[in-house]
Amino acid sequence: MGYTAIIPAAGLGKRMGMDYNKVFIRINEMAVIQMTVSQFEKDDHCEAIYLAARADEIESMNELFSDSKKVKGIFAGGSERQDSIYNVLKQIPKCRYVMIHDGARPFVTKDTLDALYESVKVDKAVICGVNVKDTIKIVDDGLVTNTVPRERLFVVHTPQAFDYDLILKAHREARENQLAVTDDAMMVEELGRSVSVVPSNYDNIKITTTEDLIIAEAILQRGDLG
């Protein structure tokens, strides 16, 4: 038994400042979204991939993945990331486990996918991330009010892996309660359910601003992505 991947790619990429969606930016001839999807194509545990795309980009997305054996559906996204994911979740065939992964994170590795997959079979809700490298302070009106002990601080990445029934319920309740979230695990936390954590790595960046494109080129040039 494997998992189904849900990849939201229906954003605007406003912070990238380009006049098109950042997931279509090509680095070394390959669009970011193609790189992201290829990491799941290579993973034997991944049984199917579903994407969320902006309504006017579904056709281009279909063309990009017309030869894919695993991309089984591309659905219209919504106005927020969580709307895009819900729209996919409610339309896909019921499955045991899902991994939800940003279309804009092309460097997820097999190690991270394996750690999430092994853990979700036991824990039902699992995220990945890395330790904070910098000192973190709370600043109010330009003044430091607190320095937060960083040992317990974690930078959260995707994929996030869930039991399908649990994440569907979490999304439904979040919608009912108009809960705005920045990741999927927050909705599971809101249900009072525990969420476990496995390591990601510092390469698993989200392509968000132009600086990230320079890092992305460097990672690709290194040529050792797992």
Ligand SMILES: Nc1ccn([C@@H]2O[C@H](COP(=O)(O)OP(=O)(O)OP(=O)(O)O)[C@@H](O)[C@H]2O)c(=O)n1
């Ligand atoms: N309504 C939305 C918003 C975001 N996403 C996707 O969610 C992922 C992570 O979101 P983020 O980096 O915030 O992307 P954008 O919303 O495109 O970026 P920005 O906030 O700069 O516009 C991206 O792959 C993006 O395409 C989505 O599917 N639907």
Ligand SMILES: O=P(O)(O)OC[C@@H](O)[C@@H](O)[C@@H](O)CO
């Ligand atoms: O807050 P942003 O819009 O940059 O990103 C939202 C999510 O994609 C992001 O929080 C997850 O990738 C987990 O970090």
